Amino acid sequence: MRSIFISILFLTIFVSSSMASALEVIRELDIGARTSLTYDSNLFGVSANVFQSAVNDSPAKDELESQDDFILNFSPSLHFSKKLYLLSVSGSAGVSITRYIKNTDKSYIVPVTTLSLDFDESLKKRLSNNAKIRFDATFDLGQHIDTSIVEQDLVSYTYFTTNLNVRYNHSAKFGVGGGTSYSFKDYQSSSLENSYHDLNTIPLSLRAFYIYSEKLDIYSDYTFTKSISADSSLNAADSTNHSFSFGLNGEYSSKLSGNIGLGYSWMDFERDSLNTDNNFVSSLNLNWTHNSKTSTSYSINRQFSPSAQGSSTFSTNIAVGVNHKLTDRIRGSANTNYSVIDYSLSDNSSSKLNQIGLGFGLDYNWSEMIILGTSYNFSSIDNKSESYDRHTLEVYASGRF
Numbered sequence: 474m475r476s477i478f479i480s481i482l483f484l485t486i487f488v489s490s491s492m493a494s495a496l497e498v499i500r501e502l503d504i505g506a507r508t509s510l511t512y513d514s515n516l517f518g519v520s521a522n523v524f525q526s527a528v529n530d531s532p533a534k535d536e537l538e539s540q541d542d543f544i545l546n547f548s549p550s551l552h553f554s555k556k557l558y559l560l561s562v563s564g565s566a567g568v569s570i571t572r573y574i575k576n577t578d579k580s581y582i583v584p585v586t587t588l589s590l591d592f593d594e595s596l597k598k599r600l601s602n603n604a605k606i607r608f609d610a611t612f613d614l615g616q617h618i619d620t621s622i623v624e625q626d627l628v629s630y631t632y633f634t635t636n637l638n639v640r641y642n643h644s645a646k647f648g649v650g651g652g653t654s655y656s657f658k659d660y661q662s663s664s665l666e667n668s669y670h671d672l673n674t675i676p677l678s679l680r681a682f683y684i685y686s687e688k689l690d691i692y693s694d695y696t697f698t699k700s701i702s703a704d705s706s707l708n709a710a711d712s713t714n715h716s717f718s719f720g721l722n723g724e725y726s727s728k729l730s731g732n733i734g735l736g737y738s739w740m741d742f743e744r745d746s747l748n749t750d751n752n753f754v755s756s757l758n759l760n761w762t763h764n765s766k767t768s769t770s771y772s773i774n775r776q777f778s779p780s781a782q783g784s785s786t787f788s789t790n791i792a793v794g795v796n797h798k799l800t801d802r803i804r805g806s807a808n809t810n811y812s813v814i815d816y817s818l819s820d821n822s823s824s825k826l827n828q829i830g831l832g833f834g835l836d837y838n839w840s841e842m843i844i845l846g847t848s849y850n851f852s853s854i855d856n857k858s859e860s861y862d863r864h865t866l867e868v869y870a871s872g873r874f
Contacts, residue, residue: 503552505567509869511544516576517627517664518620518854520861527665536664539575546571550585552873564588571618579627579664583616608639620863622828622854623814624782627664630671633657640682648682648690660781669781671703672710689723694734700779708783708819711743716754716777731759740777740785750777750817752787766798785817806834827855843872 517524517540524540550567565587572580590610611634618629633656640650654676660669676698683691695717702710718736725731739751757773775789794808812828834848852863 501553501555503873504549505552505565505871505873506547506549507869507871508547509545509867511546511865511867512541513544513620513863513865514541515861515863516540516542516573516620517625518622518863519625519665520856520859522859523625523665530666536576536578538577542576543574544571545574548585559592561591562589563591569616579618581616581618581629583618585615586613588612605642606639608637610638611636622812622826622852623780623786623788624667624669625665625826625856626667628669628781629661629664630669630781631659631661640680642682642684646684648684650680650682652676652678652680658781667782670708670710670783672779672781673701673703674779675699686723689721689725691721692719692734694718694720694736702779702781702783704783707742707744709742709744709747709785709817710779710781710783712740712777712779712785713743714738714740714777718754718756720756728762729759731757733757733759738777742785744819747817747819747821750785750787752777768796770794770796780816783819787815787817789813802838804836804838806832806836808832824857829853842874843870845870 517527519527521540524537528537546569548567548569550565552563552565554561554563556562565585567585568582569585570582588611590608592608613632613634616629616631618627620626621628634654636652636654638650638652640648642648654674656672656674658672660671663669676696678694678696680692680694685691695715698714698716700710700712700714702708704710716736716738718734720732720734720736722732722734723730734756736754737751738754739749741749753775754777755773755775757771759771760768761771762768770793772790772792775787777785777787780786790810790812792808792810794806796804796806798804808831810828810830812826812830814826814828816824816826818824830850830852832848832850834846836844836846839845847866847868849867850863850865854861854863
């Protein structure tokens with residue numbers, strides 16, 4: 474009888490422990506979903522003349538029904554997060570289901586997955602009482618389909634990206650760090666008449682930090698980036714980029730925070746007939762909290778990057794945004810931006826695209842788990858000798874359960 478009682482006791486403890494572990498896992502999992510309806514007046518991001526030319530001559534002309542469209546999207550996802558001593562592990566897996574009402578052949582279902590490893594909150598803290606060495610890593614795999622103003626098309630590519638960063642605080646005032654990433658984009662056929670080539674980019678960064686305070690770093694950064702195009706012949710996307718920059722990162726006051734980085738960059742092309750390109754670069758992103766209801770953001774970003782069409786681009790983007798809490802449940806936003814994109818082509822010629830944008834948004838916290846919202850964005854684009862507009866209007870609902 475005693476042995477039976479002991480067996481029952483151990484069985485009860487085992488079942489209770491298993492249930493507790495299962496409940497703990499359940500608490501670390503949650504389900505998210507987002508559904509939206511969008512009207513896009515210029516789905517392919519081109520002028521009416523270019524679109525009509527593609528309808529007449531493009532190999533994919535049978536798939537082109539209309540320059541504007543209504544787009545339905547549903548994106549369910551499963552999210553996981555776990556804290557293991559100093560290591561935070563989080564990830565998500567889901568699908569994006571999109572249907573175009575007019576251009577039905579462009580509809581798609583694609584997977585979306587992410588994984589993040591963060592040791593001792595490396596992305597958030599410059600100082601730590603737990604460890605001098607910290608790192609973070611992210612992995613992302615999926616399919617991307619969206620209108621690209623740079624490529625002037627509805628682009629589709631499979632992508633894999635991974636980012637690794639490490640930092641070592643040698644003393645209370647000095648630290649060093651490094652980072653690398655790998656990005657691969659496998660482009661599918663063009664929606665218009667453009668020709669795309671798969672892209673690989675591999676950057677390597679070395680950094681030095683002067684820890685001005687617990688909340689602010691003064692840093693220097695050198696980044697080497699190798700870009701490789703899958704084109705059988707060398708083009709302007711095959712290049713090596715070097716960039717030096719200096720800046721400040723962290724909190725400047727109780728209301729102002731962000732990154733201010735200024736530097737110089739030059740690009741050497743694998744194709745001997747192309748001349749080295751160089752320019753000043755910047756990475757300025759600031760957030761200003763005016764009060765408990767209102768905040769503004771400011772950014773100026775200038776950088777080189779390769780294009781899947783075999784060109785090299787140097788883009789300058791200036792943006793200003795404002796967020797305001799109208800009530801306890803309603804938040805509004807507005808933003809404006811200006812972009813200049815300079816294209817360096819494989820024949821040593823060049824072209825330029827200018828864009829002015831304006832957007833508004835409104836979010837309503839219907840409950841603790843569900844948000845309803847709407848947004849409107851307008852763009853005016855000057856490309857070569859043509860000017861055209863793009864309007865998008867979206868209504869959506871999202872939730873985490």
